[in-house]
Amino acid sequence: MKLASLVRLAITAVVVVLAILIGHALWKHYMYSPWTRDGRVRAEVVRIAPDVAGLVTLVNVRDNQTVKKGDLLFVIDRARYLNAVAQAEANLAAAEAAARAAGASINAASAGANQTKANYDMLAAQSDRRQKLINNVISVEDRANAQAAANAARAAWQQSQASTKQAGAGQQQALAAVTQAQVELAAAQLNLDRTEVRAPVDGYVTNLDIRVGDYASTGTPRLALIDSHSYWIYGYFEETKLPTLRVGDKVDIRLLAGGARLTGTVESIARGITDADNPTGTDLLSDVNPTFNWVRLAQRVPVRVKIDTDHMPQGTVLAAGMTATLIVHPSQVR
8 A cells, every 4th residue: 555655656746747847848948949920921012103104005914913024014105205205306306407507617617717817828928028128119008008908817817716616616505405305315215115114023913003094193103013032031039039040040931821831041130129118209318118017028029031932842822921930940050
């Protein structure tokens, strides 16, 4: 009877010790092991907005459709922008004609300047010869007339030089007008090209909010495009588990939707979260909460996990907003 009591006591003690050990292991696993059930699938979302305004004449996609980079999404009415291109081309042609006319004016002014220079040289030399004659070979009046003719020729030459410079300035102004017309034509052509809104990345059309006949305003998003190559997971880990996490650690990903298990890598750890209990006041001073909760819950810090898409099974459906469980396998080398 005494032996049986000892056996029962020993069994009870063993069960109690095992329960304590198991409870302690579960507590450590729950509190300190690097895992979380609060994982959210995220993706880069491109908000597609037209760069020009006008009536929508064509919608080439459906909601939730898969598109490739460069695929046509929708088209803005092109008539107004075609007219703008035609007007810019006409302005450029006119500016180029004006520049050619300015070039011709320079050539004419240069030829006139050369002619007046030759005439001045001739009259100046003639006047110089007559001034050097002696013994009253010619009269004083003839000498004065020769000097006056040379001075007039010199003034005409200087005026031709000024006209040449003025023609050069006119040509520079005409060339600047050509450059301006070229820029305006490029802008008009760019606006025409932007009437065709195309996908900037591979992805999935989401929340399509545009129909033929709608008026699309510049800069107003009309659909969302989820980049199919940008999926990642944000795991919100308790602060007590952060000491065991390192960038590069391997991660097991278990989607709540089930299916194949994915793998990933810790890509980065957030370095700050909002302090909800002590926000900043309107005067930029700390608004300290006068009460304090003795039972404090561990804060959750976002950890970005890169999904290993190279080994992701075919047919796996990922949608931004899905939930997942993340189990991190800490590296042995620290």
